[in-house]
Amino acid sequence: MGALPKAQVLFGGTPEAPELTKAEVSRRFDELMSALDTAPSRYVDQQVLAQSFGEGRGISFNTGPTTAYEALTKSLEGDISKAISPDALASVTSALEALKAEQPDLVKDITTTSPLGTGLVAYDLEAPAKMLTPRPTPLRNRLPRRKGVGLAHQFKVISGFTGTATGGVANIHPGIVDATQTNFAPPGGANGLYYARGPKITYAGYDKTVGYSQFSVSDQVTWSAQYAGQGYQDIRQLSRTSLLYSSMLLEERMLLLGRGTSARNFLGAVAAPTGLALTARSAAGSETALSGVSTNIYVKVTSDAGDFGQSVLTSAVNVAPSGGQVVDVTVNLPTGATGLRVYVSTGSSDPGDASRWYAGRTGYNTFTLQGALPTSGTAASAVTADTTAYTAGYDGILPICTGAESGYVNRLNAALSTTNPGSEFQTAFAALYDAVKADPDRILFNGSDRKQLSDSLKVNSSSNYRMTLTQDQLTGVTLGDVVTSIINEVTGKGVDIEVHPWMPQGNAPIISDTLPLPDSEVSDVWAVYNVQDMMGVDWPVTQFAFESSSYWMGALVCYAPAWNGAITGIKKA
Known part of the structure; x- marks a missing residue:
């Protein structure tokens, strides 16, 4: 390579700078030399050149420093090593050897985990949040909701009169002859007159009071949560929706499982085993x-x-x-x-x-x-105290069906029969009919208990049932069967079987929705009476938060507990 031209020739006398100072010429020359020092150097690979057929082939370039370590090492090979003392040079060389050990970390490319572990990548977040929250409320949807007033719902019951064999009233023989003489004591209690007439009938009855309770749940959304969520989800709307469903679900569980205290004329606490x-x-x-x-x-x-x-x-x-x-x-x-x-x-x-x-x-x-x-x-x-009954609570369907006023309760402490599937319920139907001529409408099951009842048809070949496997054209066989109702062998009525999502395993209440009695004055055996039905309340903002509550006041009323029953203690199969 020939000698470079003088600096004045390279940088002087241009139209842009016709008269450069020596200092400016020197600065520009130094920049050129620095650029040349870092530029790739060309060399000829003779072996590759011999195999090539075109001019310029077989020519490669030596690149400049690619890492911090290489750049510093190259600098030490030049004038820097001449300008510092041997001790200082040794110290810098030692530091470079330490740097060399860290070189792999210094030369990493940008990847999905470098230079940040979370990556320099977009976050593919789908809005809004998915609500994977089951919220069935079949009892709440089914039971009539009526207007209540005051602090309690009250009604009077005629539980029996002569001839019904209910309410503790004994039967009498109505036969008479011409000489029969019967006197009725007047209201004042004195002896009454004797007349030719049959004996007087008697009655039984009682008063029933169901106290109302207040219920409420609440939620809070801080301002920071609401405003930070903008563009992703309306947090206040989520809060209100969740609060509504939470209230409905908790009422559903109260309707099924609630227990009030005996001090308020409810069933009271459950004893320890x-x-x-x-x-x-x-x-x-x-x-x-x-x-x-x-x-x-x-x-x-x-x-x-x-x-x-x-x-x-x-x-x-x-x-x-x-x-x-x-x-x-x-x-x-x-x-x-x-x-x-x-x-x-x-x-x-x-x-x-x-x-x-x-x-x-x-x-x-x-x-x-x-x-x-x-x-x-x-x-x-x-477990520091009993939590089975609550002052602000009422008796739900399962406690009433298993309580003292129920028409029939049987604790099996065993699995359902496979010898005679459904026999436990036929026994219950017969007992309820004998007691009050009840004719139930449905049975509430836990899912696994209903499966056990359905399976009982399959495990015993001597059962008088026929099951058919249906085939769809040439391929595909439909397997499985499910019990949807039980025929009441006493009355001939079909009793529907329903799975309640929150029913505790081992329990199956037998429900009468209506009474098979004309002029009973009971249109529905079960009803919800609310002084105030469920409502939502948004509280005034007194701090950096939005606060909401639900509120309702009422109770579940069962007019005829004796027309209901339960099978409990079903062993899980």
């Missing part, structure tokens, strides 16, 4: 033997009252199982219990309720401990 016993036995084929247990097992239980609470705890009972065994927890469940809840702990001595953990619940009187026992979660020490 009695007769708690633990039995260790070998694990059956479908069971898993206990694991991690080398000492005693201590158990306490409560009566389950559904979604709203449980009774107080029983005393602890213990057992020492052996390897390959499970433990059956068995109790006597009191009236009104939907099942039992079990709390378990282990140790050479009882560690106490703070270390006794919730192990599960069941809809009948036996719970089997198997597999690994819980070592965390909800402790028995959290």
